[in-house]
Amino acid sequence: MTDIPASDARARYERIYATLRKRICLLDYPPGRRLREEDLAEEFHTSRTPIRRVLARLEDEGLLWSVHGVGTIVTDIDIEELSQVYRLRIELAELIGKLMPVPPDQAMLNELFEMEARCAELASRLDAREFARLNMDFFQLILRLTANEPLRDISERLYFQTTRIWLKTASRFDHYRDMLRLEVESFQREMRDVMLAIESADLSAVGHVRRAHLTTSFSRLLAEARSDKKADIN
């Protein structure tokens, strides 16, 4: 998403930032996990100082929470709170096709075909983590359909604030493989619909498609989470 960094320091900063963000969103660092600055400094062969800058940004974005004397903790996520983020993401999804749409080039179409293949393979293998990765890659590709950079930045930020909830919810279920199958199939339909919209050169249709899928995907998640909470009481 970023341009070529002006310096090595900035490149490293972006690299560490992207790495940690991905770990948080793939639940390698689950909610509540404590990160130690010194451990990270050692892993990335640097001192605490550059690490602290990355952690500060992740904290500003709501993925971490630093407490003096305690540690830096991966924030928890509550689906009722995140419904606000979803409401916003649903509106922004439509804007991606409306504000400065960029016709996809051949390279992008090729990537889409590859992703569709990965998705088909997933449908038979059913790997939650791999699904989360594919979903992330697909989202970042969709972002390239608009040249409106602030829209891209904000959409990305909101995506990374919400995407963990799916893996977290799914992992709590006994029948999570059924949930996953449902989700992969829904995602497969979304990819197909998006590709059809792109082929018809109608980028605003891409927005409508994604809006619809995001809406149904979220209400499905909400229903699951609520039935889960109900089950907790029993």
Next chain:
Amino acid sequence: MTDIPASDARARYERIYATLRKRICLLDYPPGRRLREEDLAEEFHTSRTPIRRVLARLEDEGLLWSVHGVGTIVTDIDIEELSQVYRLRIELAELIGKLMPVPPDQAMLNELFEMEARCAELASRLDAREFARLNMDFFQLILRLTANEPLRDISERLYFQTTRIWLKTASRFDHYRDMLRLEVESFQREMRDVMLAIESADLSAVGHVRRAHLTTSFSRLLAEARSDKKADIN
């Protein structure tokens, strides 16, 4: 905008951040101005370390730009670039009335009346800086009309990315008092229309009003900036 900070350190961080952001947006620190970490550390009675965290955030938000060996520089703003931000702000303005609208309480209405009075006073006195302050206060009040916190955060962020352009453009003109008068009058109409919409208890109408005003205000700015550029050539 933030809740009560959990610690003194965080409170100070937020305070310095808000202070510097305001200075940048009121052009106390004009584009190109170099900020020295050590000067700021002295002013806020601390060391460079907490200052550096604030500067890093302002850099992430696009208001500053740190270059190793050179300094931390207030970014310049280009109206053509910022048109993308405006396009997005126009859409978000409408969402504020749609996503989780909050009926204003009496305290809010009182603040609105006060602002209207300030605006009337401005119309006769014509003070660009004071206008910018009032505009900022009004915007932050409008944000309270939605309970959707991510929408508030993002709207605020985009506001602070664009608001400087007006003062900067106006200050370049000989006839800036004419521009200012026009702008204050337009703002006065916006406030009146917003209050009418609020009184009729229709918050989505507030969104439409603000969308319309933002659109016209931006095209007026664009026209002025372009005629300015043209004048440069002559």
Next chain:
DNA sequence: TAGGATTTGTGCGTATGTATT
């Protein structure tokens, strides 16, 4: 309740990069 262990926050000296003469 007190004290030790642990972890983030702060302060500052040094390294590194840039611009200017």
Next chain:
DNA sequence: TAATACATACGCACAAATCCT
């Protein structure tokens, strides 16, 4: 081209806060 001035980036030592025994 080299040297000098100067600002940010980095690393480390210490202060402050929290938790657990």
